[in-house]
Amino acid sequence: MNSFTEENYLKAIYKLSLKEGQGVSTNAIADILKTKPSSVTDMIKKLADKKMVSYQKYQGVNLTKKGRDVAVSIIRNHRLWEVFLVEKLNFKWDEVHDLAEELEHINTHKLTERLDEFLGFPKFDPHGDPIPDKDGNIVQHKDITLSDLSTGEKAVIVGVKEHSKSYLNYLEQLQLVLGAEVEVKDIVEFDATMSVLVNKKQTIISNQASKNLIVKKI
């Protein structure tokens, strides 16, 4: 069995390897997990002993199949619990992350599968992130963001790239939630600030905000 801590490291390495590609760096892991690089080195050695990662000193770390399987299954749990919290317990999308961080570690096959069934086999979590299926297959978003659109284009919001409470909360106030339709009315050339139409209301959003909103053109 793996400890919560080991699982959190595997999850962090998985997420970083999607961005960074091969050879995830010690510092990047320390950053995500809010720990120190020296602690990361220690844990990496332990995970390497367990054949969860492959590792050569100073060269970064990569997940083995075994490690990736654990990471994906934790992510599957996390996202299923988020769906549960939002759809069944009426939490808002900015409230569920921390709770799901705890629930995800109850990594029992039967519980996960029953929960999946209870929820009707959802494909996406409340932030639009894809839920891996029970064999660990996961469809990645093609990352078209609101900031990629040109004036006049329309799109539906399908996800977010930033999960902070403050960002999610801000989006909700602007009614920029999953499924909402947006139309780009104007783009400021200088800093890419956008005017968009959402539910017949015109709103101004910064590039910082628009580049973290994943959309699908319509």
Added chain:
Amino acid sequence: MNSFTEENYLKAIYKLSLKEGQGVSTNAIADILKTKPSSVTDMIKKLADKKMVSYQKYQGVNLTKKGRDVAVSIIRNHRLWEVFLVEKLNFKWDEVHDLAEELEHINTHKLTERLDEFLGFPKFDPHGDPIPDKDGNIVQHKDITLSDLSTGEKAVIVGVKEHSKSYLNYLEQLQLVLGAEVEVKDIVEFDATMSVLVNKKQTIISNQASKNLIVKKI
């Protein structure tokens, strides 16, 4: 915040003080938690520092109000999750204990209250144990067991005093589940083995089994 371990100690002390009364013994705690008496002594000191228990060397330990509140809230979580697992995820009553042992430690007020509401404010868990309300009030069973009945008496099953998988499984096979009606047909004088009628079928059960079945006379 309390660690999982601290919470498990508090829960164990709470449960023992219902049985043993004042001054729960070090050995009894070690027994329940499958640890050693020396470890228990260490933890008791820690909990005493935190004002969770009152403790005098060699005289056993008692929960303070603070400690009892934590214990009861963990038990509340545990039993609510058991209801969820059985009623929503279709687990059987002999499968839910271990999962609930993990879920109970996600001790967040809002989650507990939302779960309670989602489940329709249940009063008992799938084993008939009472669920403490959100203020920590808990109704204790008056322990009339099947073994207390005389020939000819009828009763409804309302709970169990023993929660092992094998016992619960055995009961289920005999259809001795919560809500079932039983009628005592015969009692062997020698060892108190009982013949009982359940769902029109006659069954023989040992005293060991009947004294762990909590019933309500009808």
Added chain:
DNA sequence: AATAAAATTTAGATTAGTCTAAAAATATAA
């Protein structure tokens, strides 16, 4: 290519929870 900067690893210490073995206190029994 030499040097400065950044990243990473090592060494040694710390904390929580556990253990064994021995000592001390309490309970039981002749």
Added chain:
DNA sequence: TTATATTTTTAGACTAATCTAAATTTTATT
């Protein structure tokens, strides 16, 4: 009521995960 058994505590050690500070390696810059 003294001896014996049982229970409980202490002392000292161990493991997992972390940290700081120093050493080492890699990368970037002149």
